[in-house]
Structures are given as structure tokens and as C-alpha cells.
Amino acid sequence: MFDNLSGKLQKVFKHLRGQGKLTEENIQEALREVRLALLEADVHYKVARDFVKGIAERAVGREVMQSLTPGQQVIKIVNDALTDLMGGSAEPLRLAGKPPLAVMLVGLQGSGKTTTAGKLALRLSRDKRRPCLVPVDVYRPAAIDQLKTLAGQLGLPVYPSKTDQRPEDIAREALAFASREGCDTLLVDTAGRLHVDDELMAELERLKKILSPAEILLVADAMTGQDAVQVASSFNERLGVSGVVLTKLDGDARGGAALSIRAVTGCPIKFVGVGEKLDALEVFHPDRMSSRILGMGDVLTIVEKAQEAFDERQAAEMARKFKEDTFSLEDFRDQLRQIKKLGSLEQILEMLPGMGAMKELKKMQVDEKELVRTEAIINSMTRQERLNAEILNASRKRRIAAGSGTSVQEVNRLIKSYNEARRMMRQMMGGGVTRKKPKKRRAKTFFPF
Incomplete structure (x- = not known):
């Protein structure tokens, strides 16, 4: 929602950070850009005027002008002013009294x-x-x-x-x-x-x-x-x-x-x-x-969403499996289901610090249906296949693709993503325990050879 405003403000602040020394003139120039950005964002003109005036009074003080990082000081002032403008702190519902x-x-x-x-x-x-x-x-x-x-x-x-x-x-x-x-x-x-x-x-x-x-x-x-x-x-x-x-x-x-x-x-x-x-x-x-x-993200909201979506006991169990390298496709599916509870992936990405300003992110379209297809592929596997992806050969992949309404290429991509996730978690866990690969057994046939 705030993409345009956020982009314009970050451009102004980037210019301020590039200044070796701030003067009253370049601060006033930056604040004119801030005021214009607020008006273009449909902020009430009186609110925009008073907002910029308040920032100017604080930003041209000696403490800011002589700071080692004056540009960052101005950003902090704007951040505090924006917070105050919108109310300062969260206002809970007041539901005290005799019910109902x-x-x-x-x-x-x-x-x-x-x-x-x-x-x-x-x-x-x-x-x-x-x-x-x-x-x-x-x-x-x-x-x-x-x-x-x-x-x-x-x-x-x-x-x-x-x-x-x-x-x-x-x-x-x-x-x-x-x-x-x-x-x-x-x-x-x-x-x-x-x-x-x-x-x-x-x-x-x-x-x-x-x-x-x-x-x-x-x-x-x-x-x-x-x-x-x-x-x-x-x-x-x-x-x-x-x-x-x-x-x-x-x-x-x-x-x-x-x-x-x-x-x-x-x-x-x-x-x-x-x-x-x-x-x-x-x-x-x-x-x-x-x-x-x-553009500084909203990590606290992500943490709160995660606390609501993820069970603490399940998280501990998942950490153990990562450490022991016993993380299966069944666990992979369960994690995807938990991630879907967090809400829109695009919204989650925009809450990460710095991600909102990335041009690549703004152009990227997150396909929520991809999670549905991934879950369908895993559900089309037998329990044995979900617990041991190494037995997935060409014929099994064709059966899984037909059962999930996808292609063999999509099945291969899923397996590649799963293996990549396991590899990354092994590195994060400091190597972990390498699970022994099961011996390949020859399939039984009706022929004696």
C-alpha cells in the first residue's frame, strides 16, 4: 500500500546519507521532497505541513548537524515523527465491565x-x-x-x-x-x-x-x-x-x-x-x-505471526530432525502447511528489512498456487517415498506426476528444492549427522534373473 511513499522517502534519505555534512539548506531541500511525497500519498495537506515543520525544527539543531551520522539522525527523527503522527503506540480494545x-x-x-x-x-x-x-x-x-x-x-x-x-x-x-x-x-x-x-x-x-x-x-x-x-x-x-x-x-x-x-x-x-x-x-x-x-521492515509482526502459526513442540522436533539429517518430504509438507498459515508470501517478504526497496522483489510475482501444487505432489507419494526420497526412480516419478496432475519436471524440481533445503540446514547446524544411504535392493520380478 505504501510502496510509492516508501520509495520516494528512501530516495530522499539515500541522498541525505550521501552528504558528508548536513546544512540547513540541504535539510530544507530534503524536507520539501518529503512534503511532496506525503501530499502525493494523499495525506491531508495540514497534516503534511505540520509534520514537515516539526521535523525541520528538530533536524536543524546543533546535535544533529554536528553528528557523525547526520543523515541517519534525520531518518530517526522522521521515523519517530511518523510513529507519533499515527498514534504513538497500539490501542487495545477496552472491554472492561459487566458482560455482555x-x-x-x-x-x-x-x-x-x-x-x-x-x-x-x-x-x-x-x-x-x-x-x-x-x-x-x-x-x-x-x-x-x-x-x-x-x-x-x-x-x-x-x-x-x-x-x-x-x-x-x-x-x-x-x-x-x-x-x-x-x-x-x-x-x-x-x-x-x-x-x-x-x-x-x-x-x-x-x-x-x-x-x-x-x-x-x-x-x-x-x-x-x-x-x-x-x-x-x-x-x-x-x-x-x-x-x-x-x-x-x-x-x-x-x-x-x-x-x-x-x-x-x-x-x-x-x-x-x-x-x-x-x-x-x-x-x-x-x-x-x-x-x-x-523500508526498515517489520520483524516483530513476522515473529508474532510465526508464534501463532508454529507449535513450539513441533518446532523443537523439526530442529532435532534437521540436526540428525532425518528431515523427510513428509516433514517438508508439514512445514509448507505451517508457512501458509502466515498469510501472503508477498506481505511476509515486504516485512523483511530492506526487502521492500528491492526492485527485483517488486517485479517478482509470488505464485501462491505453487504451494498447493507442491503439497499435491507430496500427497501423491506413498508414505515410504515421503520418508525416503532416495527411492524415487523414473517410474515412481511418472506415477506421482499423474496422481498430482503435474509433470515429471515439477516433481524433479520439488525433490531438488527439498535436497537443497536439507543441504542448507546441514550447513547451518554445523554439519549435523550424516545419515547412511540405504543399500539399493534389486526389485523382485517374476523372472529368475
Whole structure:
């Protein structure tokens, strides 16, 4: 999402690092480029102006000018300023009080409220809470059906709303329903409009009075740019929004909404949607987002994703197999399945420090289907073949290719990748234990020779 902004800022900083000595003139020149990059990224013009002004005041100080690495000092100042601009630190949901606690999801039609309700329900379930989904958008039967479907996928209770009910009646009855079901959190999916109007706001104000929500989360489409900031301001004035969920942050929007929304409205961004799957909802960390924008990666998010996806006991067992050189194709398949849980490979690569700026990476298209084909090939093998790849001869490879709908060449590529992974891990483990190759036995035939 921030590719263009990130590229322009890194170009400016590269020029600064190349300067032997910084002067007030070349800092001002660099900051003009920064301001232009922010405006092109659809950042609110007042936010861009104040942002650059604040950096200028800190960057032209004697401490920076006389530093041995003045260019890096300026980058640190910009990094800190970006972090402060987006809120400073992550803002958790505030769900303290007597259950059931209501969380209202509000926003315009098409912003992704219903899907976000499902994503949030999954996240709360993993945090040992028991949410109940409540569809209040009686004007769109599809929204009610969609939320019921999501609740079924997650195995969570959902209030059986009907289109002939009043939203206010649904809200009252849902509170009693949640208590009976033993739920501690109500996720209320409210109605939206194509634009902000008095009728919508009046209905939401009535629901707020009935539910007394612990949180009112505005779901805003990041692809709408500055419109998302204006929408946030309108909802905040009428309802007192406690936080924002920015959806479609994995798209190709310019990112201005993420950088402007806190400064303009005072509402913290609490979550960001980074995909269509139910687990594609991340806590918004301003410091990590700033690090991504400046090309310094986001290793902490990768670590958190890995901790969620990988089992500690399995990881220890896998390390033992690598050390003893008993890592099989069956283990290789299990690792691929774990990797798929991390999410999009392109997103993971972009979180690595320096990788976002590599031209080769931006041109590279990661084929997610390749993992599916690889798993299909391994599944087409017998258990004996998965445990001992050395017995895979030409006829076995032809059978595996036919069974997986692939070619012998693709089977050979997989085996080559597997052997390469084993070789690399042996080197990393300091040589490890070399497993003895099994003796080749002559196949039995009906002939005596």
C-alpha cells in the first residue's frame, strides 16, 4: 500500500546519507521532497505541513548537524515523527465491565463492516472471549445472511435477526440473548449508507443509547483516501468513535488515510484489514507501520505471526530432525502447511528489512498456487517415498506426476528444492549427522534373473 511513499522517502534519505555534512539548506531541500511525497500519498495537506515543520525544527539543531551520522539522525527523527503522527503506540480494545459488553461496528455501506465483524469475532475467540454476532442491518438481507454464515464457520452464536424487526428491538433482545448464551461480548454489525446522512446517524445514536457500547469502531475503506478521514470526522462528531478499523490495507491505495486519520480526528486506528480471510486482521502498531514505510521492515509482526502459526513442540522436533539429517518430504509438507498459515508470501517478504526497496522483489510475482501444487505432489507419494526420497526412480516419478496432475519436471524440481533445503540446514547446524544411504535392493520380478 505504501510502496510509492516508501520509495520516494528512501530516495530522499539515500541522498541525505550521501552528504558528508548536513546544512540547513540541504535539510530544507530534503524536507520539501518529503512534503511532496506525503501530499502525493494523499495525506491531508495540514497534516503534511505540520509534520514537515516539526521535523525541520528538530533536524536543524546543533546535535544533529554536528553528528557523525547526520543523515541517519534525520531518518530517526522522521521515523519517530511518523510513529507519533499515527498514534504513538497500539490501542487495545477496552472491554472492561459487566458482560455482555457491546462493540458497535459503524461505517458507510461497502466499507467491510460485516466481514470485519467476523474477523474481530475470531480474534476475540482466540483471546479467550466468547463473542456473539448481532446483525442489525435490516435493510440488506444479504448482510444478515452473510453474518449468519460467518458465525457458522466460526462456531459462534448469532442473534437470529429478521428484516421485519426494528434495529432498536434487535439491540434490546440481543443483550438478553447474549446473556442466555453465556457470551461476554456483542459484535453489532450496524447498517450503512452510501453517504453520511441524518437518518443513519439518528438510528446509530438510538442504538448507542440502548447498548451503551464499550467501543464504537468505525470501519473505513483505506482505498477511499481522504474521504475516509472526512467520514471518520463526521461519525466522530455524532457518535464519539473510540477507534477505527482500516480495511483493504493490502490494496494499492496511497496510504494517506492511515497517516492522516489520527491527526485529523483524534481517533486511534485499532485494527487493519490485510486480506479477505477471517484471520487477516492485525492490531495496528504505529511504530511498526512507520518502520515499514521507511523500508526498515517489520520483524516483530513476522515473529508474532510465526508464534501463532508454529507449535513450539513441533518446532523443537523439526530442529532435532534437521540436526540428525532425518528431515523427510513428509516433514517438508508439514512445514509448507505451517508457512501458509502466515498469510501472503508477498506481505511476509515486504516485512523483511530492506526487502521492500528491492526492485527485483517488486517485479517478482509470488505464485501462491505453487504451494498447493507442491503439497499435491507430496500427497501423491506413498508414505515410504515421503520418508525416503532416495527411492524415487523414473517410474515412481511418472506415477506421482499423474496422481498430482503435474509433470515429471515439477516433481524433479520439488525433490531438488527439498535436497537443497536439507543441504542448507546441514550447513547451518554445523554439519549435523550424516545419515547412511540405504543399500539399493534389486526389485523382485517374476523372472529368475
